[in-house]
Amino acid sequence: MFRSIESPKSRVRVIVDGREIEADVAASVAAALLGAGMTAVRRSVVGGEPRAPYCLMGICFECLVTIDGVQNRQACMVPVRDGMVISSQRGARTMEVGGQ
């Protein structure tokens, strides 16, 4: 659905829901997920509907994913990093004591 309008300068590898994908080093996590064809990054906490990155500027909180174990990160505000582990979310965040 989405393709980059510039040829990537260099690429990094990240793990998304157990699958390895490549992304431009300058991409946000949201851009990387959209570029890999992933158009639903989580399910709505209230209604269970699929949700995707929307505003891409940190306002709408639609693109929440778990990044390196931290829940509810805004994918559009976090740059990708080689080796990053990203998971889509289903249901509300958990609240382990001392955890993230």
Add this chain to the structure above:
Amino acid sequence: MQTLPDQEIVVVGGGLVGAAVAWGLARKGLRPLVLDGEDLAHRASRANFALVWVQGKGLGAPHYARWTIGSAKLWPSFSEELKETSGIDVALRQRGGFTFALSESEMGMWSGEVRSVAAALGEDAPEHVLLDHAGTARMVPAIGKDVVGSIYSPIDGDVNSLRLFRALHAGMVNLGASYRAHSDVTEILPKAGGFLLKGAWGDVFAGRVVLAAGNGNARLAPMVGLSAPTLQSKGQILVTEKCEPFFPYTSTTLRQADEGGVMIGDSQEADTSSIATSQDISSVLASRAVRTFPQLANVNVLRSWAGFRVKTLDGLPIYEASPDHPGAYVVMCHSGVTLAANHALRIADAIAGRAATLADARFSSRRFHVSQH
């Protein structure tokens, strides 16, 4: 500017109180017109904490405690009727509420208040239990070590207040009420057979008028021979991201809404007229919340806002029919959610039935007059 068609009854104010009264009037077959103010007016309904709360209320005023208990007991049937008239479930939960004490002095002060209220009510006192840390942790395992104890009362609960607001508005219109936004009433002129209500938007003649304009009643009530003096009371709220359920009850300072978000609140400032939120207040709210539930330390706050509560000189409601100008009423209170059932079912019925007093006569504003014999 326009002149609206004559009305049998107008409710001034479309917040939780005005909408509850209008819903109740329409339920009795009247066709009230609700005139609401501007979106950016200081709406107290925006500052509510969504509690249906009894515990500790009515210190030195047992009639207020009884009035509150009565509304809490009416709430289940009220929420059913709201659903029937609006199609909206307001998510009423009356599973009990806690007041968490973070020091022995807090525990002493608050349990003393609850005991005093209970003593004044005798057999009608709502059930409450004083719990130490271990007793509290048995019911709420997630509490932190700083919680020295708590007061638990099973009658307390909460609703989804956004849906309550929507249900009242949708329901009242379905029942035959009508609603106009951007219609701030600035002048009320008593006339033969009614009242002329005026604002920058135009005017309307009303056979009867209910003032439910919150703090705005202080300005409007004298125009119909009543008084509604108020104090400044600013409250601030923090709201977190939605979390999996961890606290199935409710409390005065922290509640997890039915959809998972955590509301943290209960600040009170009397010395400011600024609507902006204060970081100092936010940090106190957050710190107390994390001491009560340590897992909240990792949860993100998404929103924070402030609002001005409706606060009369003694904090108690004013319900009054004007003796000088029959057909004019004042209805105002602090606890617009808790008392919504009373306003919709009892106050509205009294107004619809043209009762001389709307509720216990001690809720009249005459209590603020210097000499009352």
